[in-house]
Amino acid sequence: MGLGGTARLPVPSVGDVLAGAIRLTVAGTAALVNAPVGAVRAARRVPAAVEEGLGLARRVRRYGERVHIGLLPGEAMTPERAKAIESALTAHPGVAWASVNAPLGRVIAELRDPGVDPAELVAIVADAGAAAAEMSEGPEADHAGPEARVSPVLMLAADMLGLAITAVQRVTRWTPLPAEIPAMLGFVDAVPPLRRIAAAAVPAHLLPLATAAAQTLAPGMAGLTADVFGRLVQWREVRAAEAAFRLREAELCGTPERARAWAAAPSRVSPLGSGMRERHAHHALAAAAGCTAAGLLAGDLRRGLQVGLAALPKAAATGQEGFAAELGTVLARRGAVVVRPAALRRLDRIDTVVADAEVLLSPEPSIGEVIVLPGADAEEAAERVHALFDPAEFRHGALGSGPGAATVPGGRAVLRGENGWTLGPVELLDLTGRRGERERRRLAATGPLAVLGLEHGRRLHALVSVVRRPHDRAHALLTAARRAGLRFVVAGEGVDLPGPPMETVPGGDRLAASVRELQRSGAVVLLVARDGAALAAADCGVGLGSPDGAPPWGAHVIAGRDGIGTAVTVVTAVPYARRAGECGVTLARTGSGVGALAALVGPRNREAARAQIAVAGAAVLALGYGVWQARRAARVPPPPPLPATPWHAMPVPAVLAALRTTERGLAEDEARRRARRRTTARRRIAAPAIVRAVAAELANPMAPVLSVGAIGSAMLGSLADTVLIGLVMVSSALVGGVQRVAVERTVARMAVRGTVVATVRRDGRERQIDAAELVPGDVIVLRSGDLVPADCRIIAADGLETDESALTGESLPVAKTDRPVPAAQVADRRSMVYEGTVIAAGEGEAVVVAVGELTETGRALAAAAGHAPVTGVEARLAAITRATTPVALGAALASALSGVLRGLPLRTSLETAISLAVAAVPEGLPLLVSAAQLAATRRLATRGVYARDPRTIEALGRVNVLCFDKTGTLTEGGMRLTHVADERHTRPLAELDEPLRRVLTVALRATPGVADDENHPHLTDAAVDEGAAEAGVDRGDWERLVEIPFEPSRGFHAALGRTGDRILVCVKGAPEVVLPRCRAGRDGELDVARVEAEVERLAATGHRVLAVAEGEIHVSAAELAELTGEGGQERAAALLADGAAGDLTFTGLLGLADVVRDAAAPAIARLTAAGVQIVMLTGDHPSTAGAIAAHVTGRDVGHHILTGTQIDELSDEELDRLLPTVDVVARCTPAHKVRVVESFQRIGRVVAMTGDGANDAAGIRLADVGIALGGGTRAAQAAADLVVADDRLETIISALVEGRAMWASVREALAILVGGNLGEIAFTLVGALTTGRAPLTARQLLLVNLLTDLAPALAIAVRAPSEDVAAALLEEGPETSLGRALTRDITTRAAVTALGAILGWAAARLTGPAARARTVGLVALVGTQLAQTLAAGGRDRGALVSALGSAALLTAVVQLPPVSLFFGCVPLDPAAWVAALSAIAAAMAASRLLPGLLRRLFPGLYADHAGPGRTPEGPRAIEAGPAATLPAGAS
Secondary structure (H helix, E strand, C coil), X not given: CCHXXXXXXXXXXXXXXXXXXXXXXXXXXXXXXXXXXXXXHHHHHHHHHXXXXXXXXXXXXXXXXXXXXXXXXXXXXXXXXHHHHHHHHHCCCCEEEEEEECCXXXXXXXXXXXXXXXXXXXXXXXXXXXXHHHHCCCCCCCCCCCCCCCCHHHHHHHHHHHHHHHHHHHHHCCCCCCCHHHHHHHHHHHCHHHHHHHCCCCCHHHHHHHHHHHHHHCCCCHHHHHHHHHHHHHHHHHHHHHHHHHHHHHHHHXXXXXXXXXXXXXXXXXXXXXXXXXXXXXXXXXXXXXXXXXXXXXXXXXXXXXXXXXXXXXXXXXXXXXXXXXXXXXXXXXXXXXXXXXXXXXXXXXXXXXXXXXXXXXXXXXXXXXXXXXXXXXXXXXXHHHHHCCHHHHCCCEECCCCCCEECCCXXXXXXXXXXXXXXXXXHCCCCCCCCHHHHHHHHCCCCCEEEEEEECCEEEEXXXXXXXXXXXXXXXXXHHHHCCCEEXXXXXXXXXXXXXXXXXXXXXXXXXXXXXXXXXXXXXXXXECCHXXXXXXXXXXXXXXXXXXXXXXXXXXXXXXXXHHHHHHHHHHHHHHHXXXXXXXXXXXXXXXXXXXXXHCCCCXXXXXXXXXXXHHHHHHHHHHHHHHHHHXXXXXXXXXXXXXXXXXXXXXXXXXXXXXXXXXXXXXXXXXXXXXXXXXXXXXXXXXXXXXXXXXXCCHHHHHHHHHHHHHHCCCHHXXXXXXXXXXXXXXXXXXXXXXXXXXXXXXXXXXXXXXXXXXXXXXXXXXHHHCCCCCEEEEECCCECCCEEEEXXXXXXXXXXXHHHCCCCCEECCCCCCCCCCHHHCCCEECCCCEEEEEEEEEEEXXXXXXXXXXXXXXXXXXXCCCCHHHHXXXXXXXXXXXXXXHHHHHHXXXXXXXXXXXXXXXXHHHHHXXXXXXXXXXXXXXXXXXXXXXXXXXXXXXXXXXHHHHHXXXXXXXXXXXXXXXXXXXXXXXXXXXXXXXXXXXXXXXXXXXXXXXXXXXXXXXXXXXXXXXXHHHHHHHHHHHHCCCCCCCEEEEEECCCCCCCEEEEEEEECCEEEEEEEECHHHHHHHEEEECCEXXXXXXXXXXXXXXXXXXXXXXXXXXXXXXXXXXXXXXXXXXXXXXXXXXXXXXXXXXXXXXXXXXXEECCECCCHHHHHHHHHHCCCEEEEECCCXXXXXXXXXXXXXXXXXXXXXXXXXXXXXXXXXXXXXXXXHCCEEECCCHHHHXXXXXXXXXXXXXXXXXXXXXXXXXXXXXXXXXXEECCCCHHHHHHCXXXXXXXXXHHHHXXXXXXXXXXXXXXXXXXXXXXXXXXXXXXXXXXXXXXXXXXXXXXXXXXXXXXXXXXXXXXXXXXCCCXXXXXXXXXXXXXXXXXXXXXXXXXXXXXXXXXXXXXXXXXXXXXXXXXXXXXXXXXXXXXXXXXXXXXXXXXXXXXXXXXXXXXXXXXXXXXXXXXXXXXXXXXXXXXXXXXXXXXXXXXXXXXXXXXXXXXXXXXXXXXXXCCCCECXXXXXXXXXXXXXXXXXXXX
16 A cells, blocks of 8 residues: 555556457457458348348247247137147157247247257248148137237338438439328328228238338438337337346246147227327328319319328327337336237227226235124224134135135134134034124125134124235225226226225126127226236236236236236326327327428428428427326326235234334334335425426417417518517416426425424334334334324323324324224224324324325325316416417418419418418417416415415316315314203303303312413313313312322223312213213202213214213221322222212213314305305214304205215215215215315316315315415325415415406406407408408517517406405306306407407508508507507506507507518508597497497307306306205215
8 A cells, every 4th residue: 555545556567568469469350350250140140130020930039948939920820730839849859848829929949959950940830830720620710820010120220221321312312202102101001091901912011111111212311210219219119028028938938838828819899999199190181182182173283292291190100109119118127028019009098997806806815894793892802803813724715605604625614712712603603692693694795705703601702704805006006097087997896995886897707708898888998917818808908927827828918026016007107198199199280280381382392301301300209208208107106005904903912923023113224124125205395496397387288389380480481470489488488487486485395394203112222213214113102292103003002192183184182092993994993093193192102004105194195196187277278279279270271262362472372371370379378377377376475375386376266166174274173161061951161150160160170280381181181271261260179189190991080189178089081981980960869861962962063072070088087198198099099990989979061172263154154155165074973073064054964964984885976966965074084085076076166175184185186276274284285286374264265266356357368368369360361351461461460469468468467356356256156257258358359459450451541552551550450459458457557557658669660660661561640640540449439339239149148147156157056955865874
C-alpha cells in the first residue's frame, strides 16, 4: 500500500508485454481466417431461415435433451396422425419418447443419443404424418394446424433491406412502382373483405411481405420506416416469449404426459364481431371509394385515388399491434408463456371475465362458519373448534350420506376429542337434547366439504362448516375485473367473495359448454381456468397449472408462477387495450385527413408520397401510444390479496403459530427479512411535476381538433395561424398546470401528519419504531390514546376499549377481548383492532396480522383505485366539439363546392374552406373553462376549501347525490350525556327535575375523579362528568373511600364512599349487568320490564345506555379499615362480586349519544330543496342511524333504511332500482360504500362523497367529487378531490353553491365563445354562397376570435357570482345552467352575431369595393359580439374593460395602414363606420325580439323549470318510494 492507503498497480514485465502481443496477433489472425468461413456458413443458413420464416419448412429447436419439431401451417392434427408420429419417432433408437403438442404446433422428442441428426427426425415426422393422412378415412381436425404467419424477424429483415434499397433509389431516382401500389396493398391487408378476396390468389399471411416489396420499389421511405419500428416491437415480443418458454420448457414438457396435447383449438362457436379497428377499416374503404369516384367524376382519377388512399387505416392496426406486442413482452418477462399471441390482439373486445371456481378456491380445507347454539359460550366454542380441527382429514373428503357427515379417503368417519370436548359428524356424536337440525341444513346448503358438531357433556354446543376458502388472490381478480368495467362470471359453486352476488354458470365438465353459450349470447370471453378444452374455446384463455403440475394446454397464455397474478395483469390490461385501439383509430383519421389535404394541395406527381408520409407518421405515433399504454397497464399495482385467515375466530396460540411468532415478538433479523419481502404499493401524495401537469391539461377534447387545425394551417403556408393556435393551447395548459401543482401542494401540506409511532416488542424488549416498519408477526403494546398502526389480533387485554369511528362509523367505544370471537362483521370482531382506530381506554398487547394494502382500510382504498371518472368538463367540451366540428366542416365543404362551381381554382377554394374550418374552432375554449375553474378554486380557498384539481369545481355544480358519514359530519363526533331517566320518566339534560338530578348525583359518585389537567380513562366517564357540570349537579356530601375501576369482564364501575354516617356503594354500568343486582326501585318494588323497555327505547334512538344504582353496606370499623388500606381495592371488588352489590336500589338510566349538530337540519333541508338526494352511510345499528336521520330531516325514515347485509344479497340491478328510495345505509363497510357510489353512477347520478375516516377513503376516491374533512385521516385526504379545512356541513354547501354558480358565468362565456363562432360560420357561409369567396380571410377570422374569445369571454367566466344568483342556482337544480339554457344562449348569440355581420357587409358591398365591404363586415362582426358581451356583463368591471379594450384594438387595426394591410383591411371612412355601427345597433335591437321568435320555433328550449326539487333535463328529485320496494328484512 502506498501513501493514503491506495493500491499500487503492478508494472508488467517485457515478457508479459510480448506474450500479450503474440496472443493478440494469433487471435486476430484466427478471426480473419474464420470470418469468411462464418459468413459462408451464415449465408448457407439464410435459405433455410427464410423457408422457416415463411412457414414452408419445419422449425427445429433444441432444449437440452429434447428436440421440438414444428408442425407446418395448415397441417391438421388428428388422434390417428398424432399416434402415428409418436410411434414412428419412438421407434428410432436414439429417441426415448415422443409427444405431439397441437396447441404449441410442435412434436417434442427426448433423445437418448444427443448426436442424433434432427434432420432424420424431421423426415420421420413428415413421412409418418403423410402416411397417416393417406390411411385416415375420418374427418379432418376442427383446426387445421398452426396459424400461418410470416416470422417478425423475417419481416424486419425484409423491411431493413427495403430501406437500404430505397436509399439507393433516392440517389439514382429510379422508382419502378408508383406510390399508389403499396397503399393499395396495404388497404387489401387491412380490410377483412378485401383480404378474403385476395386470399384466393395470394396466401393472406404473405400480404405484409408483398407490401414491403412494393414499398421498396415505390418512392418514399415513410411506410418502410414505420414498419421497421413495428417489427422491432414484434421482435422483442418473440425474443421474450422464447426466453420465457426456454426457462419453463422442462416444467411444461419434461415428461411425455405433460408434453402430450393432441386437441387443437376449435373454431369459435359464433363469428367474432367487428372491433373498432375493423369498423374503421370498413369506413376507410368507403371513404377511399368515394374519393376515387369523385375524382373520376371530376376528370382527375389519379388525384381522387391518391386522396382516397390517404384513408389507409394503418395507425389503427399499429396501435393495437404495439399494445399487444409490448404486453406479450411484459407477460413473458414475468414468467408467463404466451402460446397464442393473437389472443392478446383481441383484448380490446373482451367484455366478460369467467373464472373457474377451482382456481378461485384454495386447496386447503379450513373452518368456515361457526354457529354457536343458545346457551353455549361463543368464545370457548371457537377455541375448542380450532384446537380439535385437523385440515388433513378433509383434503380429499366429501359429504357423506347424511347432512354434514364427513368421510375421509379411507372411508372412516373421524371423531376428535380432547378434555371432554369432541368434534366430528353430528351423526356420530353421543348427544342428548337438540341436534341443531335447522342450523345443519342451513350450513349444508352452502356446499361445504363437511358440517361438524362440537359436543361437550353430551350437549351440542356449536356447528361448524368445513370449506375451501377463496384463494388469497381471488378477490384481486374480481376487483381487477370490476375496475376494468367487465362482467365477472364464476363457473361453479362454493365461491364466496365480498361484494354483490356474482353471476354463475355451470363449471366442471360443463365449463367449455358454458363458455360457448356465453359466446353465442354475444359475449367476448376471457377465461381463467385449468381446463384445456374450455381455455381453447375462449377468446382469451389464461391457464393455471394443476396441483399435480399438468400444464393447461389449450390456454392462450399459460400463467407464470404467480398464478392468478398473470390473469390479473391481463384483465387489468383490457381497458388500456381499448384506449390504445381508440387512439389508433383517432390517429388514423387524423393522418388520413392530413394526408388527404397533402394530396389535394401538394405538388403534382408527389401527392401520393406526401399523403403516405402523414399516414406513416400517424402509424408511428399510434405504435408508440400502444406500447406506452401496455407499459402503463403493466405498472398498475394489482389489487391487494384478501387473506381468508379468520384471525378473529382463532385462539391466541393458533394465531401466533400461524404468524411464526411468540409473545416475546419477532427477532430483529426475522423482522428485517419480512420487511424486505413486503411489496405494498403506497399512493404518492407529492405534487406532480409541472411538465406532467401541463400534459394532463392538454389532454382535453379540443386538443386533437386544434392540433389538426394547426397542422392544416402550416401545410397551407399560414405559419402565423399555426403559431397563434399553438400559443393559445400552451397558455391554457400552462395556466391550468400551474394551478394544479399549487393546489396539489397545498393539499399535500394539509395531509402531512406526524409520523405514527408504534411500541413494538422485538427480542423480548419494547422499543418505539415508525409504524411503516411493522411487519406481520410483530407484537405491539397498546395504551390509551394510541393510534392503532396496523390490523392486529389482540393477545392480551386489560380494560381495552377502542374508538372505531374512523373504520365503522360507530362513535361509541368498543370493548375488546383476547378470546376468539366468531363474528362475520368487522364491527363485531371484538378480538381485533384495526389500523386508524384509537385506543379509548385500557391497555393491551396485539400481534400484527396485516399492514399496508392488506389492512381493512388499505383494501378498501385499493378497491377504488381505478380510473378517475370522466368529469363534466371533459364531457361538456367533448359535446361542444362534437356539435361544432360537423358544422364547421359542413360549412367548409359548402364553401369549397361553391368556389368550384363558380370556376375558381381548386387550391383557392380549398384554402378558403380550410381557413373557415380552422377559424371556426373555438381556440379559447379550454382556456375559458380552466380560467373559470381556477377563479372558483381561488374563491373557495379563501373559505378553507382546497381543490386538488380545479376541474372538480365544475363537477360540484352537477352533484345530485350527497353521501356522507354520520360521525363528524352530522354529529359532533364525540359522546355527550343527553338524557336522564328513572322508572317514571325521561327528560333531556337541560330539563332535569329533582329526582333525575338525584340520579345524576349517584352517577357522578360512581365516576372516577380526575385532576383538572388529566383526562378520564373512559369516554363515558368524561361524558357523565361534563354533563353533570352542565346541569349544575355535584357529588354532594360524599367522601370517596374505595374505587373499583371498570373492566369489560366486570361490566360496571363502582365507588365505595361515606355520606354522613352511612357507607354507600354507587354503581354505574351496562344495564344487563347492573339490573340483575338490583332488588328494588326508589319507590319500592322494581318494575324490571318497564326499565328494560326504556333501555330499548333509548338504544333505538342512538343512545348508549348506562344503569345507575346505589346501596348501603354495613361493615365494621375493622372491615372498613381493610377496605381503605393497602389492597383494599381488590378486597372491595371481591366483596361486591360476592354479593355486597347484590342488594342495590335502582336509581335510574343515563343516555349518552353523539350529538347532532345544530346546523345539520337546516343544511340538509337546503340541499334537499336543491334536488340533492342525501344518503347517510354509517356503521351504526339501523335503529340508531334511523333516529339520527329522522332528527335531521324532520320526518320518519324508518322504511328507507338499508343495511350492509341486505346490500350483499342484492344484485347490481336490484340495488340500482332500490337506492333512489334509500335515505340511510346502516352497518356499512368500506366495500358497501363503494357499491353504493358505483350504483348511483350507473344510474346516471353525479355523486359527492364526504367523510373523514379511513373507512370513507374508498368511496371518496370513487365518487365524482370526493370531499375529505380537514381533521380526517390521511387515507381520506389522499383519496379526495376537495379537502375542507373544517368539518362543517355548511362549508360543503358553500362549495356546492360555488360549483353551481360558476356555471352561470361559464354558460354566458360559452355562449360568447361558441355562439360567436357559429355566427362567424353562418356569416362566412352566406358570403361564400353568394359570391363564391369567403367575406373574411383566415387571418381576419383569427383576429375576430382573438378580440372576442379571449379577454371578453374570460372576463365573463371568471367573475364572481352575486349572492342572489348563487342562491337561485341552488334552488333551481344542478342541470339548469348546463342544458337548455346554454343551448338557448348559444343559439341567440349566433343568430345576432351573424345578423349584425351580414347587415354591415351587405350594406358596404352595395356601396363600395370588396375590400371596404370586407373591413366593414369585420368591424360589424366584432362589434356585435362585443356589444353582446357588455349586455351580458352588466356592471362587471372586468367585462367592461375587456370589451372596450378589444374595441380600441380593433379600431387601431383598421385605421393604422401597416397593420390594416397585414390583416387584409382598408382604413374606413366615416360613412363606413356609420354603416358598421348601424348594423351593430340593428342586430342588438333584433336581439330583443329574437327570443320570442325562437320560443315559437323551438319551444323545447324555453320550457319552464319544474321548480325546486326538479331538474329540467335529469330525473326528478329523489322522493321516498314505497316500503314494498325494499328487500325482505329491510327496515
